[in-house]
Amino acid sequence: MKVRKAVLPVAGWGTRFLPATKSMPKEMFPLIDKPIVQFIVEELLSVGIDNIIFVTGRHKRAIEDHFDFNPDLENHLQQAGKENLLEDLKNLSALINPIYVRQKTQKGLGHAVSVAETVVGNEPFVVALGDVVLEKPEENMKKLLGIFEEFKGSVIALTEVPPDQVSKYGVAKVKKLKGDVLIVEDLVEKPKPEEAPSNLAIVGRYLFTPSIFPCISETTPGKGGEIQLTDAIRLLLREEKVYAFKIEGKAYDTGNPLDYLKTLISFALRREDIGRDLREFIKTL
Ligand code: G1P
DSSP states (O other): OOEEEEEOOOOOOGGTTTTTTSSSSGOOOEEEEEHHHHHHHHHHHHOOOEEEEEOOOOTHHHHHTTSSSHHHHHHHHHTOHHHHHHHHHHHHHHHHHHEEEOOSSSOHHHHHHHHTTTHHHHOOOEEEEEEEEEEHOOOHHHHHHHHHHHHEEEEEEEEEGGGGGGGSEEEEEEEEETTEEEEEEEEEEEGGGGGOOOOOEEEEEEEEEETTHHHHOOOOOOGSSOHHHHHHHHTTTTTEEEEEESSSEEEEOOOOOOHHHHHHHHHHHHTTTTHHHHHHHHHHH
16 A cells, blocks of 8 residues: 555644744754754655644644745845745745644654544554654655555654664664665663663654554553654564665754754755865854
């Protein structure tokens, strides 16, 4: 069955970035001139997934506006002769079919995904988190879909992190299956380094069969008192095989101020228009 839908949880408070996130969604923070959430949407569009279900909340209006047409701005760009900018803006809004559902109370990532159940229905779907932006988005999304097509089960994307960083992520215990495809044996959400089964962290790209939904309903509050998606996947493991793979390229974290800044600088240094000047400036510091 073709994967047509993706769920993007964007309801979080962004407390690690307060006061910047008081009225501004953290997903709208820019990596230079493009908001983080747009990178995730473009990643999904690159593999033909255009039905994008945003699990949103109060104070997230800016995200809805970002993916809508903006006739005033479009007129302005037209009159100013800024055709390229105009094209880019209009294309994005035309390509995406956004669906917004509200997570009325914030009970964790697992709960956020369950809010999309009625819209997803009985079909496989992708979950993509804005906390991480991938260096090779299309390649990794293709891999996620390819493993699903071959093995017909849920798939999670992993990346190696330094052992002292595991407590920031969901961590997987895996075995080799075939080629670079792994099979998941167990998962732990944000373990202490000494309790981690490996240093393979969940990067926030998942493909689920609809069987995940009853598992989320069964999941009791875990780390931080929240309904954790990682715990729901553990329950799924009792019934179905769950596959995994190590992503190609880097995973850039945007979920906390220091990592966001490192990501921002990495992206800026790679830009043709500003990279060289920025590098020179950094040397003078
Ligand atoms: C969430 C997931 C975690 C995953 C991480 C990736 O955590 O719960 O398993 O490794 O995203 O960014 P959060 O960063 O929302 O606390």
